Amino acid sequence: MAGSSDGKPLHFNLFNNGSGHHEGAWRLPGSHPLANLDIEYHERMAQLAESVKFDSVFLADHVALDGAGYRPAGRLDPLTVLTAVARATRRIGLIATASTSYNEPFNLARRFASLDVISGGRAGWNIVTTAGDASARNFGLASQASHLERYQRADEFVAVVEKLWDSWEDDAVVADRERGVWADESKIHPIEHQNHFYAVRGPSNTPRSPQGHPVLVQAGSSEDGRDFAARHAEAVFTAQHTLADGQAFYADLKRRVKLAGRDPDEVKILPGIVPVIGSTEAQARELSGQLDRLVSAESGRNRVARQLGLDPALLPLDEPLPDHLPTVDDIEGDKSRFTLIVELARRERMTVRQLVERLGSGRGHRTFAGSPEQVADMIEEWAREGAADGFNIMPAALPSGFELFVEHVVPILRARRLIRSEYTGTTLREHYGLSRPRSRYAADGPAGER
Numbered sequence: 001m002a003g004s005s006d007g008k009p010l011h012f013n014l015f016n017n018g019s020g021h022h023e024g025a026w027r028l029p030g031s032h033p034l035a036n037l038d039i040e041y042h043e044r045m046a047q048l049a050e051s052v053k054f055d056s057v058f059l060a061d062h063v064a065l066d067g068a069g070y071r072p073a074g075r076l077d078p079l080t081v082l083t084a085v086a087r088a089t090r091r092i093g094l095i096a097t098a099s100t101s102y103n104e105p106f107n108l109a110r111r112f113a114s115l116d117v118i119s120g121g122r123a124g125w126n127i128v129t130t131a132g133d134a135s136a137r138n139f140g141l142a143s144q145a146s147h148l149e150r151y152q153r154a155d156e157f158v159a160v161v162e163k164l165w166d167s168w169e170d171d172a173v174v175a176d177r178e179r180g181v182w183a184d185e186s187k188i189h190p191i192e193h194q195n196h197f198y199a200v201r202g203p204s205n206t207p208r209s210p211q212g213h214p215v216l217v218q219a220g221s222s223e224d225g226r227d228f229a230a231r232h233a234e235a236v237f238t239a240q241h242t243l244a245d246g247q248a249f250y251a252d253l254k255r256r257v258k259l260a261g262r263d264p265d266e267v268k269i270l271p272g273i274v275p276v277i278g279s280t281e282a283q284a285r286e287l288s289g290q291l292d293r294l295v296s297a298e299s300g301r302n303r304v305a306r307q308l309g310l311d312p313a314l315l316p317l318d319e320p321l322p323d324h325l326p327t328v329d330d331i332e333g334d335k336s337r338f339t340l341i342v343e344l345a346r347r348e349r350m351t352v353r354q355l356v357e358r359l360g361s362g363r364g365h366r367t368f369a370g371s372p373e374q375v376a377d378m379i380e381e382w383a384r385e386g387a388a389d390g391f392n393i394m395p396a397a398l399p400s401g402f403e404l405f406v407e408h409v410v411p412i413l414r415a416r417r418l419i420r421s422e423y424t425g426t427t428l429r430e431h432y433g434l435s436r437p438r439s440r441y442a443a444d445g446p447a448g449e450r
Helices: 039-051 078-088 105-119 133-137 147-166 223-232 243-259 281-292 297-308 335-347 352-360 372-384 400-415 428-432
Strands: 011-015 056-059 093-099 123-128 173-176 181-183 215-218 235-238 268-277 366-370 390-393
Touching (some): 011 235, 011 268, 039 056, 056 078, 078 093, 078 105, 093 428, 105 123, 147 223, 215 223, 215 428, 223 243, 235 243, 243 268, 268 372, 268 400, 281 366, 297 335, 366 372, 372 400
Parallel strands (some): 011 056, 011 390, 215 235, 235 268, 268 366
Antiparallel strands (some): 173 181
16 A cells, blocks of 8 residues: 555645636735746746656646636646646656547647657646537537547547557667668558547657656546546546545555556556645635635536536525436536535535535545645545545645645655655656556567557
8 A cells, every 4th residue: 555554655746727726716815817828837836846856747628718707717738838847847747638539649649759758758648538518619519429438439549549659669760870771660660540430540750759658647537437547547636525435436446457457556546635724724724715705606606507417597506406416327528526516515515605615626626724734644644544646736726835835744744754855767657656668569569469
């Protein structure tokens, strides 16, 4: 098991989300409402995370505009941002979200391989299938594909991308001036992929990158999402509210990974936590309350209504969720988020207003207001009790919340040997303790064949 029980440091990822993960954070005095659009800000946050030896920094993405009237919603393309960040950093991993529903495998394989080359082997891909009709309409479709079809497409998409990453063997480029041979073409392979969703001949026009395959990350927690993660993911970002939920998810996913014929130690599970840090618990709770009061209740209710498949008029702010709701089988959008919202509201007997405030603080991730010692205690407990291999740190307010985490929480974690004091590798795979895949086309590859 991870954490203090076996003496191994945990894995830490900074989820950099502009002004912060709390929807009200951009309204705080001293906040940076345009952080999403400021490349120097992104560079500084990555440099700060690197200074305390975090494994990685992560940028999410959305392919539809939502809520720009009441919170920062405009964003830059994450792969473009992380290419700039790669030049401002040396060791920290760089993870970007990209959709399998609204990209093509060839282009996406090339873009991530390029980032891996530019960064010297630090790229990671957070694989999403993208829920929502608004996104579909930006790509000429009337509505989103079904939940099942999106994951079927994702399965084939990832298979094609991995073949393209493998299509150049590691030693294909020889750059022999004397012989006039730049590459050994016998080590560059068409992939000849043809199946239900994609027909791609290949090979890639980008040579094999330092990691072989950029690290594959996944974040869906539905049944389809967990099975997909078991087949493909090497790191999983998840939203779990309680220790018991975290333990159940951890055990279930590791079990599925084993059933899929993979080594459970090759899949790192990182629950998201939204720390609100004060010198005392009372001070932290005061800040948390201040942030909650800055969230637009009406806009939050509209978003919850969309996630639950309801008319907003059916959700009076000062009443609990209706007794009769759609079932998870009725939802073609984000099934795991639907389940999380309903279970949270029922378990804690929340009104819609209280639910909106809670979701506004971290979109369903574990929000924790406390002193630095209390935050460190929670991290240690989840690791010790079998709920995490590490954590996706999602500060409620940025940059201030992460600066407090670095200044006050990291020294406690370091004293407990829960975070590394130095990097021991140079690639993201090495940070996460993952093996480097061989090309399937090489003579010593996994199967020696396509």
